[in-house]
Amino acid sequence: MDNAKCECGHVNPHGTVFCEACGKALYNKEEKLLDMRYEGKKRRSEKYNRTIIDKIWNFFSSVKVGVTLIVLALIASAIGTILPQEGNINIQSDPGEYYRETYGWFGELYYLLGFHNLYGSWWYMLLIAFIGVSLVVCSLDRAVPLYKALKNQKISRTVIFLNRQRFYNKTAIEKINEQDIEKIKERLQQRKYRISEENGNILAEKGRFSRWGPYVNHIGLIIFLIGVMLRFIPGFYVNEFLWIKEDETAAVPGTSQEYYIKNHRFIIDVYDETDGEVYKKALEEKGAIVKNYQTNVTLYKADKKLPGEKPELKKVGDYEIKVNHPLKFDRFALYQSSYELNQFSKMTFALTDKKTGESLGNITIDLDDPRETYEVKDDYTVEIVRYFPDFEMADGEPRTKSMNPVNPAFVFKMITPDKPEGEISFTAIQQTVEPFGENEYKMEFQSLETVSASGITVRKDLSLPIIALGGIIFLAGLVQGSFWFHRRIWLKPEEDYLHIAGHTNKNWYGFQREIEKIVHGTNIPMPDDQAKK
């Protein structure tokens, strides 16, 4: 790569916008003003482009590439919200089939391209990772030259440099006296400018630290991304779901069977008259309004054991899990997040003489653990020949769809003194079939006991503090770059003239007002805004 030689004789590194020595523009020479971005230094990446490493580096150094990556990630994230994510729906069958059946060809495509599990799909993660790489490379490529340029900046600049600044003016040197210079220095100091002098040239500068805002902001983002990455390290992040019925004890998923909970009771409270007059109108209009969802649980700790082995449970304590009031233990948090009422638990039937309608006694069947025989009274027994917890008819045969008692059906054998060999009756909800002819007895449905099930979300997130730190640094960078301004004022006495020029990275109007106050009452002229002409 060639270096650029300025008319003044100084050799600048390739890509420099204006001469490091004299300030003459090397590109866009017809432009009136200098491009002050990155102090005229060209981005490092554009200087060298030889090896494959340089080429990769340069690719990621481009803001265009960075913006494209961000836009792609945004589009992908937006598409990811069109259909529900796999993790947010309860799919019993194959997820691919589920998407095809529920959403048609679009669902199938959605699944094939990995949108059903967007945040875990390799290409989405790669996209985010590329944004991270782009952030690092872009920042380094710009921050390092900028830092060097600002650190080594000259105090005495050439006239060529000064009169191509946006704020510039000059006046005959005879008009200026010592007091003017002293006054202006004093005022600059009052306004927190740092003043450096060299042979009568003055450089007043403040708020340079504002220039680091974007880079601090990027560091925050990178820490944020590192936090997100940590979630993939086992043990850092747990997000599981547990359905637990009342009276059931179950291992808390994600804890490797170290913790168990027992669901004692699920409670829904609604507002009623006792809550006071204020609710009266709302209750009349809306009916029942829920006040509280709650699961009363006992937490247990278990010793290490093999899968399937009966756990040795040690009680930790009794707790109430309410919405927004999770149960927290050992960095885990259990949230009340769903519920299901009226799950079948027990059914009661009466063995009834069909002719007289006389009941000979009840049997109560635990749908989760039915027995084979039930004694009704002396000489009267009922046997369960077949049990279908989730009954359906398929090809003329009764069968069960699953092991959950959602639609229980039974084949009973009723053994009575009149029928010692037993009568067979098929009994489902609101349906009785007597396959071997008319029976003398029947099983009459009496009552149904139900239980509620609680849906508990299990969360553990050790990456949160890191993500929060990243967020705070991100905001600090934003504040740093937005509420402080990097302002510079140059004064240059020459044989005939005194030159004054100013540069700021933003808020030119405010800068102008400030200079007005600084030069007020002196013979030093107010710089003109050359961009306006």
Next chain:
Amino acid sequence: MRKKRRLAIRTVILSVLVLSIASVLFLNGKTDERETAAVGQEAPDFVLQDLRGNEYRLSDYRGKGVFLNFWGTWCEPCKTEMPYMEKQYRKYKDQGVEILAVNVGETDLAIEKFAKQYQLSFPIVVDKSGEVQKAYGIYPLPATFLIDPEGKIVDYIEQPMTEEMIGDFMERIKPE
């Protein structure tokens, strides 16, 4: 010199970034696949009880091949397979291959009726808590693991099996 240093710094930065991205992608990919109980791995040990309360521990079967089958009474292919398994069990029992049939947690009644109906003589254990299914990453049914006498998983079969297939599987895990 400066160019060399710059190239070195860039190489280091880029490789750190690439390495961390690769490890994240790798960890993420692992959660997609079978985390545990992959072919070639040691079969996760477990303890389960049959309907009579007898305990069965997988590691007690070292030295024998184990045909580990997960099933449910509502699963249609399981119904087809069970008689084949029973036949092959009788044939290979004396040759050092055992069948362990893990029910996925149904009621005792359903299991008992089923075992009687199909006259099953191999041990049937019940995974009520679902922990063993989780350890083996079972989904969907039927699912069969072939475990060799050293306790290694030789194969994982997710599809319905014919009687010949079961016979071949038994041969594969038969002790020398």
